[in-house]
Amino acid sequence: IVTLALVLASWLHVCCGLSRGASSRVLKVVNAIITMTFNLACLFHILAHGSTRRMNINMKHDVRTAMSSLSIEPFLHRSVCCPKCFAQYAIGDCPDVCPRKETPQSRACGEVLWTTRHGGNGGSIRCSKRLYTTQSFESWLTWFLSRPGIEDAMDESYSHVPSGDQMHSIFDSPAWRSFGAYTSRPGNLVFSYFIDWFNPLLNKIAGKTVSAGAIMLFCMNLPEHLQYLPENTFFAGITPPPKEPSVTTISNVADPVIDQIREFYSGKQIPTHRHPEGFWIR
Template identity: 30%
Template sequence: MFEWIIALISPYLEKCPEAWLGFLDHPAPDPRKLIKILDLEPETRDFICCPTCFACYPLDTQLRRCTFQATPNSAVCDARLFKSDDKRQPVKKYMHQDMSHWMARLLARPGIEDILDRPLSAPAAKDPISMRDIWHATELKSFKGPDGETFFQSNPASEARYALSMNVDGFDPAGGTHGGRHASVTAMYMVCLNLPPSERYKLENVYLVGIIP
């Protein structure tokens, strides 16, 4: 992993603060320290998640059971939030990455804002019927904002408007079954549709919204 990080930052080494260069010259640098110095870890928050209705509660909640009601007259969910009252081991947790933090990290990368703010793509003039991108259809392009103007095409110069698509999927982190048991992890991902399709699904551009282990 360390070699991978070095390869990633090597084009920018000239701009690195002195402290970083000293660290990189260390004969056995600790990759965890480097990850921290370079702020490579996304900013995430953990919640206790109801196993039945998926309502979220802070980790220090004093509740033992879920109090969520879909409407004021609905029955309370009342699912157990902890495996055991003594150990306070949550039945389910949810890890969330705030969109504002992810977006800030994305926009801080050199050149990304220019790519995001380029004019929306149009179908090829030679073949205006073939659609190769979501922006070639009229739905998003003609989507109107509260002012009645097309939301994604008539934004003020001082304002950026981005569209994102979302995917929720579960997977077995062990890659299969062990002893007949399935381990399931649910992940939520979003991609920014303002990025061109060639950039949109690159790992570094995908927004990992949250994970329910």
């Protein structure tokens, strides 16, 4: 029952867009209902059998803790992001002003990275102007390959024989063939990199132009009808609004994602559904 309550609160928060505070209040109310129900049942048991046993349900009251206990909270990397040039800095070791230069001879960016905001208790809080959040690729890949059926679905890409001059799928394409023996060895994965811009305000505010970029990777080893399903998509991150990076600054938001993928260039031992002890993945 407790697990079902945690699933309910997590679903309301993730799928229905309920705020953290409201989701946490739902958990508290459900906890009170369950506790009262069990204690009423115990009261009837006391009247019938003379027992004095009472129950106290110990349920998580924070939706973040609930999601963590269900192992559905993604592992995220957060860094301070310059609002002007999109350079990244560690939260614990971030300068007051962005020192990045496009070239050694260029002037420093000079954008202020911190601001002061007023908290709910009336005090002021020093916080970064922008944060850039990316999802851990290794953590996601472990979850992805641990799902039943994923490795079975990818087997076709390793054993596929091109059908002459006709292309029926990406596996018949010249690009796929150019990888040579790499694509025929189990554990070797191919991903496509996708980034597109959208207005998070959905154009509902007249004259307000806000742009954010969704960075996603799709596993090309899957059959075509599975490649673009949300559950098979690695959602790497969203570039901080309100403006898009330029041609010269886009590498600052792409590099943290690419650096994670580069760690798999030579391969890593990753637990999978078929191989819980670990399998070499490139």
